[in-house]
Amino acid sequence: MDKGVKLYGTWYSPYAKRVELALKLKGIDYEYVEEDLQNKSQALLVYNPVYKKVPVLVHHGRPLVESAIILEYVDETWTEGPRILPADPYKRAQVRFWSQFVDQQLMVPAIGVLKASGEARAAMICEFHDKLKVLEEGIKDLFLAGHSLVNGETMGFLDVVMCSAFGAQKIQEEVIGEVVIDPEKYPVISSWLVAISEQPVAKALAPPREKVVHLLRSIMAAGI
Ligand SMILES: N[C@@H](CCC(=O)N[C@@H](CS)C(=O)NCC(=O)O)C(=O)O
CATH class of the missing domain: 3.40.30.10 (Glutaredoxin)
Incomplete structure (x- = not known):
């Protein structure tokens, strides 16, 4: 139907x-x-x-x-479901800003870490850390009070963007054999990713682990 x-x-x-x-x-x-x-x-x-x-x-x-x-x-x-964007215009603008930052600034070095080797990879890791520092500082006051998701009880726009971009970060770190988003360096981002991974929708839509590992290994092998 x-x-x-x-x-x-x-x-x-x-x-x-x-x-x-x-x-x-x-x-x-x-x-x-x-x-x-x-x-x-x-x-x-x-x-x-x-x-x-x-x-x-x-x-x-x-x-x-x-x-x-x-x-x-x-x-x-579909206004009857939970809101994805905040009702407050200022918060909405901040969520759009940081979502764009994740897309435009963070995703490229993240994939670069996987694909590149030697000096190029070291440069990508440096760039990734620079961007992570900016994100860590920028989002720390964005979370709804008492919640570990930006949107509060359920995931909203920025949580969804982060989940889609970095939901498989732990698997990626296992594949490359290196912790990049270190909880000691990036406590806000790290606990945010944990909260996201515990969400029922995130669990329901996560692709099978083996499929992700296979994909990441082939990206690494193909290089740039
Ligand atoms: N800015 C686009 C990016 C979409 C995008 O890059 N999609 C990729 C898959 S991850 C694609 O369809 N690539 C096919 C191609 O480039 O030919 C969005 O946010 O929807």
Whole structure:
């Protein structure tokens, strides 16, 4: 039966994952279509002719692209579920800012640590630590009082973005054999990641460990 909501994603895409997390948090029933990015479907190319990327959310036949835009659309459209963005405009702006920071500043060196070797890898690790320090300082006052998630009881926009980007950080550190997000250096980020990993939606949508390990090893082997 047509549920009216269809998500085109790829299991390892952090951008698709955040849309799935948002849909689950909101309790929205949806159909999931797994895309093979080496052999994109005609539907994906038609729905996202500009970037040809996942995720694409199709709502009653109308496509939406770009994960941050989709998350906002989901929050504004299904108002009966828990809010993903804070009601307060200032807090909302801060959440958007730090989500963009995670996407634009943190994810590149994080993947670089995995792919690069030698001096290039050392430089990536340095850059990653510089960005982690900025994030640690920037978010420490953002958490709703008494809560270990930025959004409070349940995950919101920034928690979802962090979960999709760094939900597999522990597995990644096991694969590279090195602790990068050290709880002693980054207590706020570390306890945040633990709180995120304990959320039922995060657990339900986490890909099988073996699949993640295999993917990370192949990224490492391919290098840059
Ligand atoms: N800015 C986009 C990024 C989406 C993106 O990079 N998707 C990747 C998968 S992780 C993709 O579809 N890549 C296919 C390609 O580049 O051809 C978003 O937030 O949705």
